[in-house]
Amino acid sequence: MKPMDIGVVGLAVMGQSLVLNIESRGYSVVVYNRTTKRTEAFIDSRTAGKRITAAYSLEEFVQSLDKPRRVFMMVRAGDPTDALIERLLPLLEPGDVLMDGGNAHYENTDRRCRVAEGHGVLYLGIGVSGGEIGALLGPAIMAGGSEEAYGIVGSILESIAAVGPQGSCCAYFGPHSAGHYVKMVHNGIEYAIMQALCEAYDLMHRGLGMVADEIADVFAAWNEAELESYLVEITERILRQNDPDSDGPLVEMILDTAAQKGTGKWSSQSALDLGAPSPSIAAAVFARIISSMKADRVRAEPLLSGPCPKLAMDRADAVDMLFSAVLCTAISAYSQGFRQLRSASKERNYGLDLAEVARVWMAGCIIRARLLVPMTKAFQRQSDLSMLLLAEPFRSLWEEHQTQFRRLVARAHEAGIPVPAMSSALDFVDAYRTSRLPANLLQAQRDFFGAHTYQRIDQDGTFHTEWEQVR
Ligand code: NBP
Numbered sequence: 001m002k003p004m005d006i007g008v009v010g011l012a013v014m015g016q017s018l019v020l021n022i023e024s025r026g027y028s029v030v031v032y033n034r035t036t037k038r039t040e041a042f043i044d045s046r047t048a049g050k051r052i053t054a055a056y057s058l059e060e061f062v063q064s065l066d067k068p069r070r071v072f073m074m075v076r077a078g079d080p081t082d083a084l085i086e087r088l089l090p091l092l093e094p095g096d097v098l099m100d101g102g103n104a105h106y107e108n109t110d111r112r113c114r115v116a117e118g119h120g121v122l123y124l125g126i127g128v129s130g131g132e133i134g135a136l137l138g139p140a141i142m143a144g145g146s147e148e149a150y151g152i153v154g155s156i157l158e159s160i161a162a163v164g165p166q167g168s169c170c171a172y173f174g175p176h177s178a179g180h181y182v183k184m185v186h187n188g189i190e191y192a193i194m195q196a197l198c199e200a201y202d203l204m205h206r207g208l209g210m211v212a213d214e215i216a217d218v219f220a221a222w223n224e225a226e227l228e229s230y231l232v233e234i235t236e237r238i239l240r241q242n243d244p245d246s247d248g249p250l251v252e253m254i255l256d257t258a259a260q261k262g263t264g265k266w267s268s269q270s271a272l273d274l275g276a277p278s279p280s281i282a283a284a285v286f287a288r289i290i291s292s293m294k295a296d297r298v299r300a301e302p303l304l305s306g307p308c309p310k311l312a313m314d315r316a317d318a319v320d321m322l323f324s325a326v327l328c329t330a331i332s333a334y335s336q337g338f339r340q341l342r343s344a345s346k347e348r349n350y351g352l353d354l355a356e357v358a359r360v361w362m363a364g365c366i367i368r369a370r371l372l373v374p375m376t377k378a379f380q381r382q383s384d385l386s387m388l389l390l391a392e393p394f395r396s397l398w399e400e401h402q403t404q405f406r407r408l409v410a411r412a413h414e415a416g417i418p419v420p421a422m423s424s425a426l427d428f429v430d431a432y433r434t435s436r437l438p439a440n441l442l443q444a445q446r447d448f449f450g451a452h453t454y455q456r457i458d459q460d461g462t463f464h465t466e467w468e469q470v471r
Pocket of ligand 1: 011013038075079101
């Protein structure tokens with residue numbers, strides 16, 4: 001049999017979609033899955049007439065590939081990926097390419113790059129965003145690792161990616177874990193924007209007494225304006241979905257507890273390690289954690305007093321304010337994410353091109369949005385842009401919407417409706433634009449109890465005061 005162009009290991013939702021996508025671009029694909037039944041079901045149901053063949057052992061899988069071999073792993077992140085690599089590496093030869101398309105933690109990718117290198121195998125850690133449909137029709141692809149490997153497989157990856165206003169939404173971002181790091185921050189921004197949309201829904205639903213269809217109309221209108229994005233679009237569609245069992249909106253029948261699988265948490269952990277301020281991403285992770293404390297919340301509701309959760313204002317005015325609030329929160333969250341990428345790039349020597357990151361996020365991925373077009377242009381104009389918010393049109397958008405944003409956050413707080421993503425986004429910008437923050441007092445406090453010393457504004461050097469003697 002003619003050697004196959006590429007092999008995919010892992011035939012769960014993402015793997016299957018990716019295989020069909022690759023084949024549709026003219027490549028022959030050999031597939032392998034640990035559990036044979038899954039392979040058989042896939043071959044029987046989805047591959048008729050396609051250049052897709054199955055292997056039932058890893059040995060057979062590797063032997064059927066053209067050299068240098070191109071192997072794409074699409075299995076569960078963590079230990080399963082390590083277990084698979086351990087079995088694959090002895091079967092591969094120097095110069096073969098091994099790719100991990102799972103949501104790997106970036107430190108695992110660093111380690112795996114080194115292990116693969118030890119075998120002469122060229123390793124790529126690849127962030128794939130877009131879910132099942134994206135993987136099938138065109139995801140955003142964020143590659144990192146061996147540049148030589150990208151030279152071998154880049155044309156395949158670029159052919160299967162989504163096409164945005166500036167071409168294929170696939171790029172090589174830098175050495176070792178650069179691709180997985182970019183994907184992780186992508187997911188962090190995704191957390192923040194999803195949370196902001198949930199807060200907008202809560203404010204309309206509880207705060208303004210709007211029903212799901214009315215809220216869907218608002219999201220539909222936003223999707224025609226600056227907030228046009230995949231997440232706004234799916235939120236509208238979710239709100240329109242009826243539940244046949246209750247004959248009401250399905251969203252109202254869904255339990256209010258959210259999981260957080262890892263990437264948002266990792267993004268926040270890394271931000272803390274780097275000293276990069278990404279508070280809205282962290283707020284979104286904490287919001288999910290609090291949501292999961294359902295029993296606690298049910299117990300606390302009658303015990304802890306608060307205001308009536310109603311926004312005492314005109315509905316149309318409130319909806320206008322909400323638009324400003326979600327827009328400013330999104331801009332703030334993207335700004336935080338890009339800033340984190342900039343810090344990580346310096347610290348971890350990724351050499352990231354942020355214009356390329358924004359360009360790749362323009363289509364295919366979960367955070368694709370109209371706003372990414374001017375973001376890409378902003379980084380193309382100024383590659384060392386330190387804060388996206390400072391560039392046009394974002395500075396002007398901020399100026400236009402910040403008053404409404406503030407009012408909305410204040411009203412939400414008055415009504416006792418939590419808006420952690422929105423308020424952290426506002427606090428972030430307010431802190432960032434304040435030339436003198438109260439950290440002078442903080443330095444003094446640290447020096448008081450720990451003799452940590454402080455700096456002065458009028459003299460160089462470090463200083464210490466015997467504070468206990470001051471009365
Ligand atoms: P899952 O994350 O559910 O993984 C299931 C796959 O992993 C199956 O093929 C399973 O084989 C295989 N696997 C496991 Br579990 N342990 C294995 C082992 N020790 N050796 C070999 N294979 C093993 O699948 P998914 O949702 O398609 O996601 C695949 C990857 O893509 C994940 O890393 C995920 O984080 C990432 N991702 C997912 C999405 C999404 O929207 N779902 C989006 C972007 C990225 P089996 O059939 O034998 O159990």
